[in-house]
Amino acid sequence: MSAYRTSTKLKLGLILAAVAIGVASLAFTQRLADRLEAQDEQAVELWARAIEFQFQVSAQAAGPGPEVWDGIAEAVRAADLAPSRRDSLLAAVDTLRDGPPSDGLDFVFSEIVEPDRFSIPAVITDTAMTAASLWRNVPDDADFLRLAREMDDVHEPIRIEGAGFGEQLVHYGESPLARMIRLFPYVQLGVVALFVFVGYLGFSYVRRSEQSSLWVGMAKEAAHQLGTPLSSMIGWVELLRLGDAADPEMIADELEADVDRLRRVADRFEKIGSVPALVPTPVRPVLDAVADYIRRRVPTSGPPVAIDVDVPDWLTARLNVELFEWVIENLLKNALDAMEGVPGPHEITLTGTELSGEVVLLVRDTGKGMDRATARHVFRPGFSTKRRGWGLGLSLARRIIDEYHAGQITVDTSAPGEGTTFKIVLDAADVGELDPEPAVV
Template sequence: MTAYTTSTKIKLGLILAAVAIGLGSLVFTQRLADRLESQDELAVELWARAIEFQYRVSAQSVGPDPEVWDDLARATGASALEPERRAALLAAIDSLRDGPPSDGLDFVFSQIIEPNRFSIPAVITDTAMTTAMLSRNVGEDEDLLALAAEMDAVHVPIQIQGFGQLVHYGESPLARMIRLFPYVQLAVVALFVLVGYLGFSYVRRSEQSNLWVGMAKEAAHQLGTPLSSMIGWVELLRLGDAVDPEMVADELEQDVDRLRRVADRFEKIGSMPALTPTPVRPVLDAVADYIRRRVPTSGPPVAITVDVPDWLTARLNVDLYEWVIENLLKNALDAMEGMPGPHEIAITGTEMGGDVLVFVRDTGKGMDRATARHVFRPGFSTKRRGWGLGLSLARRIIEVYHGGQIVVEATAPGEGTTFRITLDAADTASS
């Protein structure tokens, strides 16, 4: 139940993070677009004022008829003025006759009005909006008057003072792109969240499927050994006097006890089991004896040794801890399959800093680093017939139920593997 709650929280967190990113991006880009729009408005204002300046200068350059200037010159030349004063007035008349200086007008026209230095669509019309006089960044087939009306719905037109003209302008392509960007970003983020959600759900379903299949196979495997043994003893009993009934009864009792422990394991794997201070050595000896009786006799000899101090005590659930050691020993036997012997599985233990350390070392094939990183992952197995559940269960039992740690202490291809289990030390007197 906790796993599903955590999964739901993670999904909600991803969705909320995506929404927060989208909203933050939307607010930021809208502010950026507003600032860009203000700059565009200033550019259009400058363009309108440049045109107004051109109109004014052009109007001033249209002076009186040339004959008027000639009459003024003759009158000034004939008047009784000092020579220097007369010369200055004649020079002024010549300057006015030529019109105002054209340098400023040429700069305004060539640098501001004529070049298309901004990408803002603009249209100049009369104040009645009956005639379109000039346009910038507008398609050739556009209805300029209709376009000007659309622009006025967004921006107030700029008036060219004294000449009865209006400058209508719209939004630049860059500003439109910036305003649209957060929506595109939201779509991309939503797509990533959707893909992540689907991927997360697929991985969870896949792990659940592997877990259920693995648990079913593990249950069949755990139950299969004592059941096969019981069937064999029943067949021997049918032979009558050929077997000792007491011996058969003892063996059957051991198999029944084995079935009970298997049932206890599967019952406790779904809930937090009780932990009690327990000497480690007897538990390890019992599992080692059980595995010794099942070592294949057809292959190279395998020695299983236990070197653990009798006083070493840890807080354990015996049934589940036996399951962990049993899985490690079975994996060790599988790792030795097909390799020349003799082989050894050594179980050692010590206490260090208030922790009980148990090492399980084998002389099997070993693993490379990439494989060692994944051995505890559900469904991962290097065996063709494996279902990748034994070590993942071992990790859950040690780390979740016992609050300890299980790691690959050392491994290398061809040099075997050593697992280390770390648990809290306990004093048997405290029980």
């Protein structure tokens, strides 16, 4: 159930992260678009005033012709005036004949009106919007009046004085850059949504793959756990059929031991699907029982293997004995597998102590060891370095320690050719909490 809750939280986290990214992106790009829009408005305002200046200068240039100014100059010369006064009046007439200075108009045309100093679409019409007199960044064959009305939905038109042309309206829309910035967050949201969707599919695939591996591994583990006592029971039954060739009392004891083993296996699988009770328990007897069970199953054909338990008798932890035995059994079996093909003799050592209210157990072996990449994946369901392994033993061990015992199991040290050490950390229990008649392990 915890795994499914974690999966749901991860999916919800992906969705919330995508929403947060989208909201932040929308807010940021909206701010950028607003600032760009303000700059565009200033650019259009400058362009409109330049056009207005052009109109005004053109109206001033269309004054009296040269012959009029020549007549006025002759009149000034013929008048009875002081020489200084006459000279100043003639200079004024010459200035008016030549028209206003052209530098400002040249600047307006060369720097503002003529070149594309901005990419904002704009149309200039009369106030009645019956005709367009000028446009910029708009196709020449466009419906200018329709465009002007659409632009007015975006921005308020700018009024300029057209001098002899009457009052004019400058209509303008958004620049291509502003439109791109406003569309960008939606494109980004689409990309984020795509990544979240792909991540969701990938996560679901990995989860289904792990579940499949887990179910297959559980089935194989169950068959393996049940196979050993069943095979033994079949052998004892065959001995019974031989009659007087075997001691019935001894066979009964062995059958009882195998039946007890089957019961313990059933209890282990039953407790995997429920929340087991944790009881203050001495650690040493549990480790001794599992070590004795594994010693009887060490292959005699290979190098000798010694299994030593170096744990103080007073060391006590909160345990579910059946499940904790399963963890130690898996660690010892993995240690034996790691020693295959490695020259011996070999040693498996179980040590333990108490540190800051926690029981710390170390399981060391002298097997082939692992590199860092392998050590990072040994607890993943379905991962196995053995040719016929199903990758469930250590995954179950982590689940039992981490979820059921609120502890921690890790690869403490490992290196190729130097063996491996697994570390288990559990909550320590006070000796005073022990049951006065502890259950027999």
